Amino acid sequence: MPTLNRAPNERELEKLISIFLKAETAIINEIGRLRSQGLADYHAVAALERVQAILRKMESDSWEYVPLMIEKMFYVRVPEARRMEGMTAAQNLMAYRNAAALTGEQHAVIDQLVSSLMGEITDATITAYATVQSALIGRVEPDAYRRIGLEQVALQQATGRGTYKMLPGFVEQLRREGVTAFVDKAGRNWSLHTYCSMVSRTASRQAEVLAVLTADPEQDLYRISSHGTTCAICAPFEGRVYSKSGTNPDYPPLAAAFGKQDPAGPDTLANTWLNLHPNCLHSLYSYSEVGRSEEEIQKIKDFSNPKKNPFTRDPRTEKQINAYRKKEAARRRWLQNYRQWEDYRMTLGDKVPKTYQTFEKHKKADDEKYKNWQRLYREANKDEV
Secondary structure, three states: OOOOOOOOOHHHHHHHHHHHHHHHHHHHHHHHHHHHOOOOOOHHHHHHHHHHHHHHHHHHHHHHHHHHHHHHHHHOOOHHHHHOOOOOHHHHHHHHHHHHOOOHHHHHHHHHHHHHHHHHHHHHHHHHHHHHHHHHHOOOOOOHHHHHHHHHHHHHHHHOOOHHHHHHHHHHHHHHHOOEEEEOOOOOEEEHHHHHHHHHHHHHHHHHHHHHHOOOOOOOEEEEOOOOOOOOOOOOOOOOEEEOOOOOOOOOEHHHHHOEOOOOOOOOHHHEOOOOOOOOOOOEEEOOOOOOOHHHHHHHHHHHOOOOOOOOOOOOOHHHHHHHHHHHHHHHHHHHHHHHHHHHHHHHHHHOOOOHHHHHHHHHHOOHHHHHHHHHHHHHOOOOO
């Protein structure tokens, strides 16, 4: 996937996300294998053991990469490092020096972030196991698995198809639904891969924010970065200067940007979400009035002041809004193509390239190989409708 402003811990984050996706795919394939062979219900016990092993491995692998991802944000605190694909030898050396100089507060923050993220991942695996268990042995609640299963059985009886011929329909619907790992307050189901990826990205950015905020206990003023293409949520908050303590009379509290967990609580960081929103790409860097003219300082104060420049105002130009829309459209196209490659791999196996990059190259060329994959995929799923 194309990455802009690549964070120094992006490698660990991408590895984490691939672990989640691999686990979800393996679980769906396990359910599909069981259904395709028309096995009796008691075989579900063995299938559940395999699913549990998949989830345990996902959790174990996460323990390997989560601490690395969080810690690296505290080792490399240079904002420019976000634009680099990898760390140079000099950066690695600086990382070890910074690691030795981490304060007790920073070590405590790292431990807290690692424990919090792993707690989220563990909770997700427990929920995922429960939903898969329901899919294999049945339940009375009208969840996605029971609904899909009943719909496919009804269709099978109506059309006289065998269990194997019904497999593409069952697995395809299950792919779209995902392996539910979390249900939010709005009642929306988050798949194992989507939810774990979201909480990992959020924790990664929280680590980056805290690495900056804990680097200098005496520093109070910080600025949120400005991006050329940003969403409507971030746009009103970016580019302003904020007070970490919330006590500076000339600048708004940082809690105003991050949002308070308790709206009636204090304007302290402990009462914030430490991010503008999940998956946000904005970064934070220290700000000083030293060396700036009085006119420049006043201009920054006025821009940062929510009374003079309300948070409700979208400062983006039409050009910036269109650029953001184009970027999101490109991201959606990439995701659609990636999901298509996934589906082709699951259905056709090694008849399709093992890497997305190779698949994408042939799709862009619209050559004979890609057209053949399309034909094979349609043939494999022709009994689905």
